[in-house]
Amino acid sequence: MSGTPIVRHMAIDMSKPAPKYWLCGSPVLTSFAYAMSAIFPVGERFFVNAVRAALPQLDSTALQATARAFMGQESHHAHLHVQYNARAQAEGFQVHALTARLEPVSRWVQRATSVATQLAITAAFEHFTAMLSTQVLAEDDFLGDAPEPHRTLWRWHAA
Numbered sequence: 001m002s003g004t005p006i007v008r009h010m011a012i013d014m015s016k017p018a019p020k021y022w023l024c025g026s027p028v029l030t031s032f033a034y035a036m037s038a039i040f041p042v043g044e045r046f047f048v049n050a051v052r053a054a055l056p057q058l059d060s061t062a063l064q065a066t067a068r069a070f071m072g073q074e075s076h077h078a079h080l081h082v083q084y085n086a087r088a089q090a091e092g093f094q095v096h097a098l099t100a101r102l103e104p105v106s107r108w109v110q111r112a113t114s115v116a117t118q119l120a121i122t123a124a125f126e127h128f129t130a131m132l133s134t135q136v137l138a139e140d141d142f143l144g145d146a147p148e149p150h151r152t153l154w155r156w157h158a159a
């Protein structure tokens with residue numbers, strides 16, 4: 001991926017009724033998608049903190065603008081995934097437990113590693129999410145006939 005990320009502000013009605021196993025009617029696939037969502041806010045806050053810590057070292061204003069746009073994008077992703085995760089929890093998926101286990105790990109990595117390492121971790125994870133996003137956007141079958149709000153949430157995050 002290249003260029004400056006576009007911060008796509010979005011409000012999604014997370015209360016829209018849909019079948020519990022919304023992804024292909026599968027408990028496994030639905031749980032996998034919700035597990036991904038459970039880790040996103042923790043990961044995205046890690047990314048934002050890493051890039052914020054590196055800002056003073058960016059001497060190009062263009063690069064600083066790109067970094068700030070990335071921070072805005074990932075912050076907004078985290079914001080909506082927190083709302084989405086509350087829906088998942090209310091449906092009986094134990095996403096909050098997963099998030100709670102991950103948070104101290106994320107904080108420890110942030111304390112124990114250099115900013116350069118944190119940026120490398122961020123880049124590695126973003127390569128993975130970029131591959132996933134390409135599939136979500138390019139393959140009509142990937143989300144199956146996923147209903148709202150799931151379809152919009154995942155396509156918006158992938159864009």
Ligand SMILES: [Fe+2]
Nearest residue numbers: 044073074077
């Ligand atoms: Fe994101």
Ligand SMILES: [Fe+2]
Nearest residue numbers: 074077126129
């Ligand atoms: Fe991202």
